[in-house]
Amino acid sequence: MTLAQVIANLPALVVAIPLLLAPVAALAPVAGLGWLLAVLGTGGALFSAVMLMGATTGGKSFSYFLGSWPPPWGIEFVVDPVSAFTVLVMSALAFVTTLFARTALLAEIAEEDAGKAYSAWLLACGGLSGLVMTGDAFNLFVFLEISALSSVILIALGAGRDRRALIAGYNYLVIGAVGATFYVIGVGFIYAVTGSLNMADLADRIPQVPQTTVVMVGFGFMMAGLLVKAAIFPVHVWLPASYAFAPSAVSALLAAIATKASLYVIARVMFGVFAGLPDLAGFAAEFILVPLALAGIFLGTILAIYEKDIKKLLAFSSVAQIGYIALGFGLASTAGLAAGFIHIGNHALIKGGLFLAVGGYAVALGSRVNLGSMAGLGRRMPVTTTGFLICGLSLVGLPLTAGFISKLYLVRALLEADMIAVLLLVMASSALSVVYLWKIVEVLWHKTENDSAVAEQPALYMPLWIIAIANLWFGVAPAPIVDGAQRAAMYLTGGL
Amino acid sequence: MSAPVSVILDSWNYLVVICLMMGGLFIVISQNNLVKKLVGLAIFQTSVFLFYISVGKMAGGTAPILMKSGDAAYSNPLPHVLILTAIVVGVATTALGLALVLRINAAFGSIEDDEVLAMKAADGEPRGRRGEDDAEDQQ
16 A cells, blocks of 8 residues: 555544554453553544644545445545544544553553453544544434443443442433434434435535425434533533543543534534524524523533532533533634634643543542542642643633633634623633632642652653643644634635 | 324324334433333334334335336335444443443442432532532433
């Protein structure tokens, strides 16, 4: 196979490499080999994603026909500025969290389970990338379920330490399956009136369908299912427990990439598949997405303020941050979509970093991290804590961090849309997020009896610092993320 | 034949789909037993399978096999293929769900939702706001 052939197959490889290595990892006799395969899988996907991003500069797009069947009959993988940007963000974070998993995962699960855990890990990464790449509405459902089932396995692995992980996994399984089935019902309605499943083909056919009621019902079912998967308020209920009781490395992986893929699909469905019906998509954006996003922002922030368990606190904060992304999408403007995609990238960096730091604490403490047990850790684990602080400040949106760029572009998009009331609410919620961060920071430097330094493992804090430095880097030089997101938004709204 | 009867007969498949769908979803939400919830989930998913197959059926259509005469009306085969995939996904979901219930039974000694949640709440710190967590988990 020549280099040109490899490049032509990159869209499939970004999904296929992790999926193909997954069964091999399940057979790995030792944990180290499983981890090596996971690094190979996510690394290969990252390399493919970087190449794909390069191939889409200037707004170019191309597609890969699976089995050489041309669409609309066959399934196609679409490479355009939107999918290339999202898959690059996700692959990068998946790779860094995989590096972290070497030590962190073994600290929390049994050694003989490790190979199978890395197998589920690769399946989750491959499934989520597939969700982003696919241009087929039904194929999307299959990837939705591949990623959901493997995520459930990963979450339930936390049972070795805390049996509550089993219930979190079960609830995610049931709620996620109902959500995915709603999506399939919607696709069924759309298929019944259009006779197509290819997203680009659907976008052409939907405006010409005379049965507008069926299209609206289909759209409603699809969106309802996707909102569950993206954990947008009020269907976020599976998320806090799942992130809180999963093994630390899994929490970091899921928090960084899992809901991002579903949010991307929401943007794709609203502004791609249903682009021909701007009234319908606009109505859903203005009267469903924006109010739910605002409710989620406040509920998540307030629950985080009162929460004592740090992983659950960060999970509630994720509900709020997902709200910011959904709010950007809900503006239904190029600037709003760009703000949403910027925050997809930056929130992956922020929350990924925070969960990596908490994972580091959990391994050092050997117990759940809550406000009580993390007292004094600022002095005992300075390297990890500094990384935690950088990501935390980025979460609040301090200037010179990536989080500030997110807020800046969201505020600009809101000003452009003349939504001053919403803008004030966003400002207020940002101020509230300082409260829960400060609560943690205060405890970190509490005086404690046990003030001895903990030996910090480079394997745990190096991945964290990679992400922390990325948070600073993209705060000072935000061009890569901002340009990628703006190209994605312009492509979706037809401006490119 | 009076109008209501013919409406029922014409859309018989879809009425069954609606009953199964709502029944299944109701079981998922209302049942306390974790296995029964999975049964409800399976019924809910099965209703969608039936919905797809009904959409693909063409009145008087034959099986989609290429014949020499070439002018026969075919039923649409694509929904069948899609549902074959969806059935596989459904089996995987049910299997994983049952495996989790087994583990929950081993860890908690019960598969009743309220009992398990009560024990789960007791696992947390006593000073935590447990009531709120339960409300979330039951949804």
